[in-house]
Structure formats: C-alpha cells, structure tokens
Amino acid sequence: MDKMHNTEEKQEQAILVGADFKSKEIIEESLSELSGLASTANIEVLATLVQPLREHNSATFIGSGKVEELANLVQEKNADLVIFDEELSGSQIRNLEDAVNARVIDRSMLILDIFASRAKTNEGKLQVKLTQLKYIQPRLSAISKSYGRYGGGVGMRGAGETELELNKRIVRDKIHDLTEQIQKLKQQRDLMRKQRTKNNQKVVAIVGYTNAGKSTLLNALSKSDVYADDKLFATLDTTTRQVCLDYLHKFLLVDTVGFINKLPHEFIEAFQATLEEAASADLILHVVDRSNPQYQKHIEVANNVLNKIGAGNIPQLLVYNKVDKIENYQDEGVFVISAKNKINLDELKLKITSMLFDDINV
Numbered sequence: 001m002d003k004m005h006n007t008e009e010k011q012e013q014a015i016l017v018g019a020d021f022k023s024k025e026i027i028e029e030s031l032s033e034l035s036g037l038a039s040t041a042n043i044e045v046l047a048t049l050v051q052p053l054r055e056h057n058s059a060t061f062i063g064s065g066k067v068e069e070l071a072n073l074v075q076e077k078n079a080d081l082v083i084f085d086e087e088l089s090g091s092q093i094r095n096l097e098d099a100v101n102a103r104v105i106d107r108s109m110l111i112l113d114i115f116a117s118r119a120k121t122n123e124g125k126l127q128v129k130l131t132q133l134k135y136i137q138p139r140l141s142a143i144s145k146s147y148g149r150y151g152g153g154v155g156m157r158g159a160g161e162t163e164l165e166l167n168k169r170i171v172r173d174k175i176h177d178l179t180e181q182i183q184k185l186k187q188q189r190d191l192m193r194k195q196r197t198k199n200n201q202k203v204v205a206i207v208g209y210t211n212a213g214k215s216t217l218l219n220a221l222s223k224s225d226v227y228a229d230d231k232l233f234a235t236l237d238t239t240t241r242q243v244c245l246d247y248l249h250k251f252l253l254v255d256t257v258g259f260i261n262k263l264p265h266e267f268i269e270a271f272q273a274t275l276e277e278a279a280s281a282d283l284i285l286h287v288v289d290r291s292n293p294q295y296q297k298h299i300e301v302a303n304n305v306l307n308k309i310g311a312g313n314i315p316q317l318l319v320y321n322k323v324d325k326i327e328n329y330q331d332e333g334v335f336v337i338s339a340k341n342k343i344n345l346d347e348l349k350l351k352i353t354s355m356l357f358d359d360i361n362v
C-alpha cells in the first residue's frame, strides 16, 4: 500500500482510454505508461480502450460510437473512473461524464495528483498546488459539477479539496497568492545561486525521465540517502549534495523532478523555480534508463523539456543507467553505469570533473 495515501480511502477502479492520431502501437505504449501512473496513484485498472483517431470530436474527444462502447464497458465492469490519456477540455469532461455515468479525468490530472502526494518541502507543495489550480481554472465549472456528483478522489487531491474551494474567485485568489509565495522563494534561490557563482562553485544537475535512477545516482555519488523508489515521481523536490574528487575539485550535484511524456504545460510555469536549478547548471547529467524499451523516446522528451526551460545549450553528459539489466549490452559509445550496483561510478565522477575543470583530463 502506498504510504503517502490514506489507507482508509477506497481503491478506485478505472478504465483507461487512449485516443490519438498515432498508430495503435504508440497509443498502447503510452497507455501502458498511464497504467503505471494509475497504479502509483493506487488505482486498479479494469480495462483499456484504444482508438486511433482520424478526427477529434470537439464535444466528447472520441466519436459517438466509441463513447457508447465506453459507457457499456463502464457498466459491465462497474468502473467508477475513466482516465483519458490526452488532455480534455472542461466541456469534454462534462459531456463524457454525462454519457458514461462515471467520473472522468485526464492524464494530466492523474500526474498532478501523484505530484500532490509526493511533494514534501514547502516549495514543492506550493509549486504542485499552483500547477493544479492553473490546470483546474479553465475547467472549473466541469470539475465542480463532477465534484458535486461524485465527490473527490484521484485527480482532485491537493487542489480544490472541497466543493466550496472550487469557486472562481477563490481559485483566482489562490493562484495569485501562490505565485507571490513562489516568487519570494525564487528570489532566495537566485541569491544562493549568485553566492555560488561568486565562490566559483560548479553545479551539476541530474535530469532525466521519471524512474531513470537519478536519486539513486545522487545517493551513490555523494554517499547520501535521498528517497529513491521504483515509483513514478518519487522525487518532487530538489536536493543538493556536494561531491568531491579531491579537495581542489568539488561540485554540487542537484537532483531534480523527473520528466514524463505529455507533461502539462502548466507544470513548467509553476516549477520554474526548481527547474532554474537545471537551467543555470554548469553541466547537465542526463540519466537514461537504458533497460526501458522506450529509452529513446525518453531521451527526446527530456531534451524537449530542457529546451523549453532554456537549458538546451548547457553542456550535457548522457549516461545510460541500469545496464546491469541488459544481457550482452553492446557498446553504443555512450557512458554506461549502474547506479544501483555502483558500476563505473568512479569513472563517471572523473569524467564529470574533467568536464568542469580544465586541469583534469581523462
């Protein structure tokens, strides 16, 4: 049982829907990731529905025949939740709920729900709440109607926790208030960064897809004990540790929140303060779970986010992690490690240091 969630809470049972202009295989791959997100949020997946789209139905996202199929499936399986893998508008949520007679949420709402249960620091919590409220704002009437009908549950935890809070003015005021609080924290971070630059402190940011092994690597390189887990989005708060090659060559290593495909764009706005740690680093250590069949897609997603936050031009060291899980790994000319089994980590430390300091060569 996920200790972050209330154990008294009834486990929700859901049907997942993947509908996109992509091929059936790509939709299914994305649905299997959605399924992983669902189980992270303690949701039982009863069935999945796949529809390669030719056109969007503006009212219900999927076509009317598929809506009927979904409604039947909901009834047959006795599901209480439907999760779409694509972003839905407020009116699509409302129309779909009317048609299928169950609560409807989308991938972003699920991701934000997981974020809400993971954030531990004050800054992390503020940023998650701001992202949620920004996401809810344009969908407010549909979401408050849904709340009135079905009550809370996954997708609603952490943001507007009561029907009363799902009020236009309250949401707007909260967004304003949170933005101000985050701005203050950002100023503190800026100050700390200036101090680091003054002291000529080198900073290395570990970035990558969620579950790549970033926190495990931070722990292994700095011999510390940051929470690492086989769950999506185990880390939502930045942690910084010092790593020393010798007393002259040291750097700060920053762990960051993991990236995922189809991350809501509100995330980047709200997490700006945290992501700036990566955007202002001297080196990006891009960690990849090489044992995941989707690893190339993961690299692409991470690079897209890095570009969006203005970190696209920072020197980057790509490392393939979890090579211990691959039988007969063939050298692909990329630095390979196992953070968990501590393979190649001294070499990695030396490589990083050589990229940061001119007087170290490898």
Ligand SMILES: Nc1nc2c(ncn2[C@@H]2O[C@H](COP(=O)(O)OP(=O)(O)OP(=O)(O)O)[C@@H](O)[C@H]2O)c(=O)[nH]1
Residues within 6 Å of the ligand: 208, 209, 210, 211, 212, 213, 214, 215, 216, 217, 227, 228, 229, 230, 231, 232, 233, 234, 235, 236, 257, 258, 259, 321, 322, 323, 324, 325, 337, 338, 339, 340, 341
């Ligand atoms: N087999 C194997 N497992 C690893 C390796 N590195 C990390 N893991 C496992 O992968 C899972 C995820 O590791 P984390 O360090 O939490 O990953 P993360 O990138 O910080 O994930 P988020 O914070 O959720 O984005 C954990 O169960 C780790 O034990 C490795 O080299 N080999």
Ligand SMILES: [Mg+2]
Residues within 6 Å of the ligand: 214, 215, 216, 227, 228, 234, 235
């Ligand atoms: Mg982590």
